[in-house]
Amino acid sequence: MTLVLGIGLRAGTSYRELRDLVDRALTGVVGVVGTVATVEGREDEPGLQRLVASLGAQLLVASAVDLAGQQVPSPSEQVGELAGTASVAEAAVVLAGAELVVPKVKSAGATVAVGLLGPAAPGYSCADRDVVHRVIAERRDVRRGFLDKPVDDELLTRVLEAAHRAPSVGLSQPWDFLLIKDVATRRKIHDLAAAQRDAFAASLPADRRSAFDGLKIEAILDTPLNIAVTCDPARGGRHVLGRHADPRTVWFSAAIAVQNLWLAARAEGLGVGWVSFFDPAEVGAVLGLPAHVELLGYLCVGHVSEFAAAPELVRSGWAARRPLAWAVHQEQWGYRGLPGSSVSTTAALQDAAASSGRVGGGSQVLRLVVLDGGDVAEHLGAADVLVVQVGAEQPAADFGVLWRPARTADEAVELGVEVARDLVLQGVGELLVSSIGDSLVAERLTEGIRWGGLACGAVVKRVDEPAAVTDSPA
């Protein structure tokens, strides 16, 4: 059994006093002390340091604020006034994730409480957890505000080490990191991105194109360092564990390495911007990649003046974040809701429609054509048309077609709701929907689009009826 000792002590408390108190507290308790936890400000006390060393334990230091947030059996007002927390010893045990088995015992200068760590491995302390969540929330894709300051080699190595610790299928570690500082090389890469930018702009409907004109999509020449992250899909030969059934897993692994890099860079105050406006083979040719190695991601890296609080695409109104509750399904697809909440079925979504808020903010007008079978190609001419194909046969890959093969009429509604909501997140403010033919599933999906669009504050119009029905949010 692993034990946690929570210790509160006055400055200058001797090792002897602490040791005697600990022995008293541990009388009759079976286990090995793995952690000693105390309050910030006492970690350097010589008596405590010696105790921790003699026990061979790790020292966990918690802030008074974190300790004050713990529920304990014996809080003390006096300690509260002095230390900013009504308990140190017991609160430190609880904060370390242990179950309190010996409430605090006291000597003249110290208090000791004992906790037992359960069979589940403990998590980090509150403060450490906060840092992890903070770095995840505050990581940004950065394209502006880079400083003219080189990236220190040691810092860069730390960040690359974090990337290199990523999980990988069969421990295949399929990534490599190509560091690029040379301006001539970066110019060539920049030209490739510029050409792709033009091609993308040309593919957009007029209103979306003008919004795109204001967006910066890369910082290749603004950063002192670019990193090409590559993937060798066959690394490790024939029997890489876990890859045989799903070869995509090597790509997942390399992408996770990028995320590790991104988070570690954020923690170091280093901005990273991922650029994907490339044909990977063209970048590979500029960089002289061997034919068996492919580009996974191209990163622009450098010190920045600030990290924005929200993604640039959100701040510019180009796209919006998807609520977590839309992304969590319970037991079966379509039963959405956060853990512990009642799940939201299609009926609930319909009920919610009237009361939901606007999630997007975009003004793009999109024409949606809902089809059950038939040829999608004849509808794809204009850039502002999206075809939703509900037929069972998968159409050829084309970003102009969403394949939503609903198996039942109810599922069609649910899929329609999702289609509309996700379009609103991508800047659509008005949906002009036509359902072609008399398919029930297509009709129900169209109804779902109406519900989903209205729920998110979009304007939804049916345009296939002689007298067009217009619905606007109340």
Ligand SMILES: Cc1cc2nc3c(=O)[nH]c(=O)nc-3n(C[C@H](O)[C@H](O)[C@H](O)COP(=O)(O)O)c2cc1C
């Ligand atoms: C695989 C991938 C490719 C991306 N490609 C680009 C890109 O070419 N240009 C760009 O400006 N941002 C790119 N991004 C950044 C996303 O736009 C950004 O992650 C998203 O808007 C959320 O913002 P955040 O990363 O600041 O939270 C890419 C991100 C990923 C994960």
